[in-house]
Each structure stands twice: as structure tokens, then as C-alpha cells.
Amino acid sequence: xxxxxxxxxxxxxxxxxxxxxxxxxxxxxxxxxxxxxxxxxxxxxxxxxxxxxxxxxxxxxxxxxxxxxxxxxxxxxxxxxxxxxxxxxxxxxxxxxxxxxxxxxxxxxxxxxxxxxxxxxxxxxxxxxxxxxxxxxxxxxxxxxxxxxxxxxxxxxxxxxxxxxxxxxxxxxxxxxxxxxxxxxxxxxxxxxxxxxxxxxxxxxxxxxxxxxxxxxxxxxxxxxxxx
Amino acid sequence: xxxxxxxxxxxxxxxxxxxxxxxxxxxxxxxxxxxxxxxxxxxxxxxxxxxxxxxxxxxxxxxxxxxxxxxxxxxxxxxxxxxxxxxxxxxxxxxxxxxxxxxxxxxxxxxxxxxxxxxxxxxxxxxxxxxxxxxxxxxxxxxxxxxxxxxxxxxxxxxxxxxxxxxxxxxxxxxxxxxxxxxxxxxxxxxxxxxxxxxxxxxxxxxxxxxxxxxxxxxxxxxxxxxx
DNA sequence: ACAGAAACGAGAGCAGTGCTCTTGACAGTG
DNA sequence: CACTGTCAAGAGCACTGCTCTCGTTTCTGT
Numbered sequence: 001x002x003x004x005x006x007x008x009x010x011x012x013x014x015x016x017x018x019x020x021x022x023x024x025x026x027x028x029x030x031x032x033x034x035x036x037x038x039x040x041x042x043x044x045x046x047x048x049x050x051x052x053x054x055x056x057x058x059x060x061x062x063x064x065x066x067x068x069x070x071x072x073x074x075x076x077x078x079x080x081x082x083x084x085x086x087x088x089x090x091x092x093x094x095x096x097x098x099x100x101x102x103x104x105x106x107x108x109x110x111x112x113x114x115x116x117x118x119x120x121x122x123x124x125x126x127x128x129x130x131x132x133x134x135x136x137x138x139x140x141x142x143x144x145x146x147x148x149x150x151x152x153x154x155x156x157x158x159x160x161x162x163x164x165x166x167x168x169x170x171x172x173x174x175x176x177x178x179x180x181x182x183x184x185x186x187x188x189x190x191x192x193x194x195x196x197x198x199x200x201x202x203x204x205x206x207x208x209x210x211x212x213x214x215x216x217x218x219x220x221x222x223x224x225x226x227x228x
Numbered sequence: 229x230x231x232x233x234x235x236x237x238x239x240x241x242x243x244x245x246x247x248x249x250x251x252x253x254x255x256x257x258x259x260x261x262x263x264x265x266x267x268x269x270x271x272x273x274x275x276x277x278x279x280x281x282x283x284x285x286x287x288x289x290x291x292x293x294x295x296x297x298x299x300x301x302x303x304x305x306x307x308x309x310x311x312x313x314x315x316x317x318x319x320x321x322x323x324x325x326x327x328x329x330x331x332x333x334x335x336x337x338x339x340x341x342x343x344x345x346x347x348x349x350x351x352x353x354x355x356x357x358x359x360x361x362x363x364x365x366x367x368x369x370x371x372x373x374x375x376x377x378x379x380x381x382x383x384x385x386x387x388x389x390x391x392x393x394x395x396x397x398x399x400x401x402x403x404x405x406x407x408x409x410x411x412x413x414x415x416x417x418x419x420x421x422x423x424x425x426x427x428x429x430x431x432x433x434x435x436x437x438x439x440x441x442x443x444x445x446x447x448x449x450x451x452x453x454x455x456x
Numbered sequence: 457a458c459a460g461a462a463a464c465g466a467g468a469g470c471a472g473t474g475c476t477c478t479t480g481a482c483a484g485t486g
Numbered sequence: 487c488a489c490t491g492t493c494a495a496g497a498g499c500a501c502t503g504c505t506c507t508c509g510t511t512t513c514t515g516t
Contacts, residue, residue: 008483008492032342033261037474049476050494058474113342114260115428126433154451162440169434185435186422186445190414192430193421200343202420205354206397207413212390217414223382224452236463236512265503277505278465286503 016054018044020068023061027106033116037061059119062110066121067128069107074131076100086143086227087219093135094191094218101195108199112192133188134172140184141173143227152226155179180226187221244282246272251293255334261344265289287347290338294349295356297335302359304328314371314455315447321363322419322446329423336427340420361416362400368412369401371455380454383407408454415449 022043026035037058041048055061080096082089101108111129115121143149157179158166169181176184194217197203198210207213250271254263265286269276283289308324310317329336339357343349371377385407386394397409404412422445425431426438435441 006484012492031344033344036472038472047495048474049496052475053493109342112424112428112430114337114340116259116261121429129430156444156448158440158444160440161437162435162444165435165441182441182444183448185441186418186448189422189425189445190418191421193419193424194414194417196340196421196424197417200340201349202340202357207390207393209389212386212388213393213410213413216384216386216390216410217417220384220411220414234513240463264501266501275466276503277467280504281464 019051019054020064023065027065027110031106032110062116062119063122063125066111066125069104069111070125070128070131072104072107073097073100074128077132077135086139086148087222089139090222090227091218093139097132097191098195098214101199105199108195112196136184136188137169137173137176140176140180140225144175148228149176149180150226150228151177151180152224155183158182183225187225190217190221240282247279247282248292248296251289252335255293255338259334260338290344290347291350291353294339294353297332297339298353298356298359300332300335301325301328302356305360305363314367314376315450317367318450318455319446321367325360325419326423326442329427333427336423340424364412364416365397365401365404368404368408368453372403376456377404377408378454378456379405379408380452383411383454386410411453415453418445418449
């Protein structure tokens with residue numbers, strides 16, 4: 001539909017991409033909340049008001065960057081080496097997520113740090129945001145099919161409202177037992193809690209550098225959800 | 229030593245506290261990075277430059293707020309009801325931390341969200357920051373003494389660099405086995421990952437509201453470190 | 457008790473920000 | 487060719503953190 005019809009449209013798409021690239025560069029150096037439209041326009045040799053032809057506001061630019069970041073992280077996680085062994089695959093996903101986060105700390109902070117004040121994330125971000133959890137769920141679903149997922153005996157089956165909330169995940173991975181699905185959410189939060197602590201400097205003084213701790217946690221979390 | 233010697237010193241301490249209170253109010257409404265010295269000064273009926281007599285920079289004010297937030301969270305966690313049963317106490321600490329975070333989301337974001345751009349946390353913050361982990365370690369140490377801590381059989385003992393890093397924790401809780409100490413760091417990161425996801429809106433669409441999920445996770449994490 | 461030092465609030469000013477509005481130039485279509 | 491919509495440019499608004507100077511108040515050493 002919009003595959004570069006007129007010269008105008010092509011130029012517009014190109015410049016939009018250039019703006020995002022410049023914004024990402026500035027993001028990497030000064031951080032998210034210090035991102036300045038004027039600085040971006042200066043970098044591109046244009047005037048600040050011209051940017052508003054491409055992004056209606058600073059928030060809209062941020063939204064585009066957030067979606068791009070989620071997509072980049074999702075792509076990095078999905079590109080993790082998959083050798084077939086569920087535990088190894090699980091650990092590879094963890095490592096890929098960590099590698100991407102360490103390589104793009106500001107973009108990581110953009111999506112998993114504190115929300116930007118006055119900024120409301122639009123619905124458009126939730127689909128790219130769910131790529132990593134979906135990847136983990138798919139991995140568990142396949143492991144279950146191949147008999148490599150053994151529900152831990154001490155994993156309590158959810159009841160009440162928790163069981164109801166788990167239904168959303170059951171629809172995505174129907175063969176994975178609800179008790180494991182709850183644990184999946186637990187380890188999902190653990191993964192990003194661990195990464196945030198490492199990147200935001202909370203581990204300094206204890207588990208920093210975090211390579212070995214991360215490796216141990218990955219493996220223990222794989223066992224925690226029942227992978228073997 | 230500095231218990232209000234001269235009138236000047238008393239006035240200074242009072243005004244310093246007033247500034248922080250006004251800053252906290254503004255923090256709660258507009259967020260951390262939108263915190264404006266001019267707005268604070270306006271609120272207090274003084275001129276912006278006068279604030280610089282009390283805080284050398286915006287960063288210094290932020291540091292004071294960060295330390296206060298860590299201390300408030302630490303105090304809230306330490307004030308959790310302690311009935312003697314280790315599992316119940318553990319869950320009570322979790323609940324107290326969550327309650328404080330939900331009651332003070334902006335202050336939570338200030339200390340556990342993305343670091344503020346261009347802001348370097350000084351060494352002064354690490355001691356208040358470690359109150360919650362120290363509390364958990366103390367709980368485990370006491371549970372161990374009363375035989376309520378059973379090292380999980382599948383918890384791997386750390387080796388290599390990880391074992392060395394664990395030494396810091398061994399010094400704090402000498403009776404707790406290293407394997408449990410590593411798991412303590414894991415659950416510590418899980419707790420704040422879970423809280424960040426809840427507060428920053430990452431759970432919307434799955435485990436939100438998170439009350440039951442949080443309760444289940446607290447209990448499962450207590451079991452994960454070996455409490456019984 | 458009193459002079460000097462230190463601390464203080466007020467105000468002006470600098471360089472920067474996001475964003476709006478108007479103006480004039482250009483490209484695409486009839 | 488003329489019309490229409492898109493574009494970059496620039497001025498301007500209200501705001502920010504921060505610095506400097508000013509006259510005043512408060513503390514302190516003698």
C-alpha cells in the first residue's frame with residue numbers, strides 16, 4: 001500500500017528513519033528523559049519545528065522508539081540458538097535477552113525502567129512487548145509435547161482469581177499446566193528484575209559482575225518451571 | 229552534636245525538611261524527572277536561587293530524596309509483623325514492601341526505576357539500599373537457627389567466581405548455606421522485578437490486579453529458599 | 457560589646473528546552 | 487498553467503537548571 005509510491009512518500013519514510021536513528025544515538029548517550037528534539041534536529045541539519053511534520057510530539061517519537069526497542073529485543077531473543085534441548089534453549093534465550101540489554105542499556109531502560117512522566121504508553125506497544133514472554137511460553141509448550149516438561153510436585157495449582165487470570169496464558173500454551181504457567185510469570189519477572197538490578201547498578205557490591213550469577217539463575221529458573 | 233544549636237541551624241534544618249517535603253509532593257504528582265526546583269521554590273514562597281543554599285544542585289536534592297526513600301522502604305519492611313513463624317514472617321515482609329511501593333509509586337520508581345540521566349548515585353545510598361536484603365538475610369539466619377530452614381536438595385552450591393561473590397553474604401549470615409544465599413539473591417531480584425512490572429504496568433493484561441499472584445509468588449519464593 | 461565573617465533571600469540573567477504559529481517555497485495533480 | 491497540499495524556516499511563548507551580584511541578617515572571635 002505504501003511501498004514508496006511517490007518520491008515524496010519515499011523521502012518522508014527515509015527521513016523518518018533518519019530521525020529515529022539520530023534519536024537512538026542521542027538516547028544511547030544522554031538517556032531517555034534528556035532526549036531533545038532540538039538536538040536531534042541540529043544533528044540532522046534541520047530546524048526543530050520541521051520534526052513535527054514527522055512526529056506530532058516528543059511522546060510520539062518516544063513511542064516509536066519504544067516499539068522499536070521491544071521489537072529489537074524480541075528479535076534478539078527469537079534469534080537465540082535453538083538446539084532442541086529445552087534447558088539449553090531456555091538458557092540461550094536468557095543469555096540473548098541479557099546480551100541485548102547490556103548492549104542497549106538505554107533502550108532497555110526505556111522499556112523496562114520507570115515510566116516516563118506524563119507519558120502514557122499506547123495500546124500499540126503491548127504486542128511487541130509480549131514477544132519475549134510468548135517465546136518462553138512456546139518453548140515450554142514444545143517441551144511439554146516432547147515430554148521434557150515435568151510439572152514440579154511442589155508447584156501449587158492456581159485457584160480463585162489467579163486461576164482465572166491464568167486462563168489467558170492457557171489459551172496461548174494449552175498443554176502447559178496452570179501451575180507451571182504461574183511459575184512462568186514468576187520467572188519472567190525474575191529475569192527482568194535481575195537484569196534491571198544488574199543494569200541499574202543495584203547489584204554493585206554483591207553479584208557484580210553478574211555473569212556467573214546470571215548463568216546459575218537461568219539454570220535454576222529452568223528447573224523451577226519444570227524443564228529437564 | 230547538631231541538635232539545633234543556634235537558631236540559624238534550627239531554621240536551616242527545618243527549611244531543608246520543608247524543601248524535601250515539597251519535593252516529595254511534587255514527586256508524587258509529576259514524577260522524578262519532571263521535578264522542578266523552580267516549582268518547589270514557588271510552592272515555598274521563595275525564589276529559586278535560594279534553594280541552592282540548601283542543596284547544591286538538583287542532583288543533590290534527588291540524592292536526599294533517594295536516601296529518604298530507601299530508609300522509608302527499609303523501615304516499612306522492618307515494621308512488618310513478625311510472629312515467629314519464618315514463612316509467615318517472610319510473606320509479611322514481602323507484603324510490607326509491596327504495600328509501601330504501591331503507596332509511594334514515584335518514590336519506588338526513584339530508587340528501583342531507570343537511573344536518572346546524568347545522575348551518579350553516591351556511596352551514601354548503598355547502606356540505606358541494603359536494609360531490605362539485610363532484613364531477609366537476618367530472617368533466614370534466624371530460621372536456620374531454629375531449624376526451619378531446610379536447604380533445598382536441588383539448590384546447587386556456588387563454585388568459582390560465584391562462590392567468591394557469595395562470601396560477602398556469608399559474612400552477613402554465616403549459618404545460611406551458600407546455595408541458599410544465591411537463591412536469596414534470586415528471589416530478591418524476583419521480588420523487585422515483580423513489583424516493577426506491577427507498578428510500571430507490565431503486567432496489565434495478564435496478572436493485573438496482582439494481589440493473588442503476589443501472594444502465590446511470595447509463598448513459592450519462601451519455599452524456594454528453603455523456608456518451611 | 458562590637459567588628460568581621462559567614463550565611464541568607466531576592467532578583468536579574470544565561471543558555472537551554474518542548475511546542476505553536478505564521479510565512480514563503482516547493483511538488484503533485486487537474 | 488493554476489490549484490492544492492506538504493514542507494522547512496523562523497520567531498516567539500513559557501518553562502527549566504543554574505550563576506552571579508546585591509544588600510541584609512545572623513553568628514562568632516576577640
